Amino acid sequence: xxxxxxxxxxxxxxxxxxxxxxxxxxxxxxxxxxxxxxxxxxxxxxxxxxxxxxxxxxxxxxxxxxxxxxxxxxxxxxxxxxxxxxxxxxxxxxxxxxxxxxxxxxxxxxxxxxxxxxxxxxxxxxxxxxxxxxxxxxxxxxxxxxxxxxxxxxxxxxxxxxxxxxxxxxxxxxxxxxxxxxxxxxxxxxxxxxxxxxxxxxxxxxxxxxxxxxxxxxxxxxxxxxxxxxxxxxxxxxxxxxxxxxxxxxxxxxxxxxxxxxxxxxxxxxxxxxxxxxxxxxxxxxxxxxxxxxxxxxxxxxxxxxxxxxxxxxxxxxxxxxxxxxxxxxxxxxxxxxxxxxxxxxxxxxxxxxxxxxxxxxxxxxxxxxxxxxxxxxxxxxxxxxxxxxxxxxxxxxxxxxxxxxxxxxxxxxxxxxxxxxxxxxxxxxxxxxxxxxxxxxxxxxxxxxxxxxxxxxxxxxxxxxxxxxxxxxxxxxxxxxxxxxxxxxxxxxxxxxxxxxxxxx
Numbered sequence: 001x002x003x004x005x006x007x008x009x010x011x012x013x014x015x016x017x018x019x020x021x022x023x024x025x026x027x028x029x030x031x032x033x034x035x036x037x038x039x040x041x042x043x044x045x046x047x048x049x050x051x052x053x054x055x056x057x058x059x060x061x062x063x064x065x066x067x068x069x070x071x072x073x074x075x076x077x078x079x080x081x082x083x084x085x086x087x088x089x090x091x092x093x094x095x096x097x098x099x100x101x102x103x104x105x106x107x108x109x110x111x112x113x114x115x116x117x118x119x120x121x122x123x124x125x126x127x128x129x130x131x132x133x134x135x136x137x138x139x140x141x142x143x144x145x146x147x148x149x150x151x152x153x154x155x156x157x158x159x160x161x162x163x164x165x166x167x168x169x170x171x172x173x174x175x176x177x178x179x180x181x182x183x184x185x186x187x188x189x190x191x192x193x194x195x196x197x198x199x200x201x202x203x204x205x206x207x208x209x210x211x212x213x214x215x216x217x218x219x220x221x222x223x224x225x226x227x228x229x230x231x232x233x234x235x236x237x238x239x240x241x242x243x244x245x246x247x248x249x250x251x252x253x254x255x256x257x258x259x260x261x262x263x264x265x266x267x268x269x270x271x272x273x274x275x276x277x278x279x280x281x282x283x284x285x286x287x288x289x290x291x292x293x294x295x296x297x298x299x300x301x302x303x304x305x306x307x308x309x310x311x312x313x314x315x316x317x318x319x320x321x322x323x324x325x326x327x328x329x330x331x332x333x334x335x336x337x338x339x340x341x342x343x344x345x346x347x348x349x350x351x352x353x354x355x356x357x358x359x360x361x362x363x364x365x366x367x368x369x370x371x372x373x374x375x376x377x378x379x380x381x382x383x384x385x386x387x388x389x390x391x392x393x394x395x396x397x398x399x400x401x402x403x404x405x406x407x408x409x410x411x412x413x414x415x416x417x418x419x420x421x422x423x424x425x426x427x428x429x430x431x432x433x434x435x436x437x438x439x440x441x442x443x444x445x446x447x448x449x450x451x452x453x454x455x456x457x458x459x460x461x462x463x464x465x466x467x468x469x470x471x472x473x474x475x476x477x478x479x480x481x482x483x484x485x486x487x488x489x490x491x492x493x494x495x496x497x498x499x500x501x502x503x504x505x506x
Contacts, residue, residue: 053081054426056419057163057190059153060358061088061133062096063408064196064395064415067506070497071416073140074506080427084140085188086148089168089214092130093495097405098486099207100246100458102129102222103350104254105230122254123226126219128488131495149186150214153197153361158388163188163361168214192390192422194415195362195377199396199403202354207243211358225348228317232347233265236321238307239352240271241279245290246458247352248299253460256298268300268346270307270323282453282467289465289472290457297460307351310343319349357397373399381446383415392419401449409501414447421445458483 056072058065069086076082104123133148140146151167165186200211206221213221229235229251237248248269255265273279275287276294291301304326311320320343327338357376359367366385368376376399378386383398385391394411396403425441456466456478463475464483493499499506 052430053083054191054423055083055085055189056192056194057085057087057188058194058196059087059163060196060198060395060397061086061090061093061148062196062198062395063405063501064198064412065194066093066133066136066495067412067497067500068194068196068394068415068419069137069146071412071506072419073137073145074497075416075420076423077427080423082145082423084146085190086133086137086146087151087153087163087165087188088148089150089152090209090218091134091148091150092132092215093491094209094215094218095129095131095486095488095491096208098124098129098488098491099222100243100250101461101486103225103229103247104250105226122250124486124488126222128491129222130215130219131491133495136496149188151186152211154185156193156195156361156363156366158193158363158366158385158391161190161193161390163190163193190390191426192419193392194419195359195385195391195393195397196395197358197361197397199355200358202356203351205351205354207352225350228348234268234346235265235348235350236268236270236307236319236344236346237350237352238270240269240273240276240303241353242277242455242457244269244271244352245276245294247350248294248301249297249459249464252294252297252299253462257296258298266300267298268302268344269294270305271301271303272306274303276301276303277455277457280453280455282455283470283472286457286465286467286472290459293459293465307344307349309349316347317349318345318347320345321349355396355403357403359397368399370399381448382444383411383418383447384444392422400447401451404454405501406454407450410450411447412500413503414445418444456482458486 058069058072065086065088069084072082072084101122102124106123106125134141137146137148149165149167150169151165153163154166155164157163165188167184167186199208201207204210204212204221206218206225209215210218210221235251235255237244237251248267251265251267255263256267259265269276271278275284276290277287294301302323302325306324308322308324309319310322312318322341323344324339324341359375359377362377366377366387368374368378377393377397379393379398379400380386381400383392383394383400385393392415394415395408398411400411401407421442421444428441452469454466454468456464456473458464458478459475461483462479464473464478465475466473466478487501490499494501497506
């Protein structure tokens with residue numbers, strides 16, 4: 001869904017998909033033999049810890065942080081006195097894969113009363129986008145094994161093993177053993193740290209949790225856009241990545257050619273490149289399919305074009321854009337003489353680009369400075385930060401591979417085993433009286449990057465397109481696996497720790 005294949009957009013697809021082509025078989029292939037949460041909790045009540053308390057701090061409550069916190073709490077041996085502290089600004093997981101549909105207004109006040117939207121209503125209510133975390137972790141909180149600090153990491157001190165957190169509200173920081181609280185900040189101490197803070201969207205666009213707020217602020221921003229979209233006659237989406245394409249398709253499906261009378265709205269998608277999705281390096285036919293489907297929905301697509309905001313009406317939000325178009329297949333470049341400039345006025349402007357890693361709190365020496373991965377945490381194949389064995393990194397914020405849900409899913413399956421091995425090694429060291437290394441210490445596995453391009457692009461609730469390696473995905477397959485529900489049919493189980501995107505047992 002997101003630019004640069006970031007965490008939320010395309011579903012995880014595997015080669016077996018081509019042969020099996022059914023959700024049941026696909027998910028079965030990824031099923032694990034993990035024990036249940038109930039069994040782990042029951043075991044914990046009968047086995048006393050044999051080591052000092054070990055605090056794992058998880059930064060981020062998204063597609064990596066939530067399942068990893070659950071896995072640690074469910075599967076760590078009771079003999080390890082584990083405590084998990086989840087640090088994040090959101091008290092509900094934001095199911096960002098569904099935000100393109102979530103931007104559309106939900107009719108009849110359904111956001112307010114929490115009921116499902118009627119059949120045919122284009123939007124999604126908040127209850128399909130935001131899933132409260134407190135009930136999902138309640139069983140561990142009651143046992144004193146889990147705490148959420150509601151805030152955003154501000155400064156990591158890897159030598160002192162602390163993270164300074166800017167609180168939202170009271171921050172819910174209640175455990176004196178791991179946190180030191182002032183009126184606005186909390187210093188959280190860790191034994192092991194997992195950085196899973198993901199990425200942020202530019203311009204305070206609520207495609208993700210807002211960088212300067214939490215769940216409530218993000219919901220308010222989303223509600224404001226829904227209201228404006230509902231009243232608009234013209235809408236411009238800028239961005240040829242998955243976010244922009246999927247959002248334009250949802251708008252086209254709801255308000256384009258098939259929407260008659262007062263429901264019709266002019267929808268335009270502005271793409272910097274020569275075709276949609278070109279930035280991912282995929283097949284030209286996939287981009288051509290996107291362009292053709294959008295045109296069928298009534299969306300006007302302007303390629304090789306860059307939009308710049310010239311003026312915004314503070315009262316209405318109506319925006320004047322300067323459009324610079326180029327005949328170059330690589331898009332507008334500085335010094336390109338084949339350019340034209342014109343203006344376009346629209347009721348609603350939706351910039352769907354500008355994703356940056358959420359790692360501003362990490363010391364500069366730990367960050368990648370390359371053009372491709374600038375600002376992301378330098379991560380070893382063991383999913384540990386360069387130079388720090390007690391810091392693990394996964395998801396959008398790691399520099400191992402392009403950010404995407406597919407890659408995050410692959411990483412957490414390795415990371416789950418890594419952390420268990422790491423904790424058992426720690427326990428063995430404690431039993432031996434400490435020391436750098438003990439006999440029988442198990443090596444950590446190595447994560448293997450899969451360079452194959454995998455993306456599934458929803459083009460409205462009726463289907464889509466995509467690519468897996470050299471194979472182009474059929475529209476009906478994207479409909480079956482993604483476009484119908486955008487993952488909201490299993491998001492509740494995901495947040496509850498019962499499954500991941502592809503693994504039905506977690």
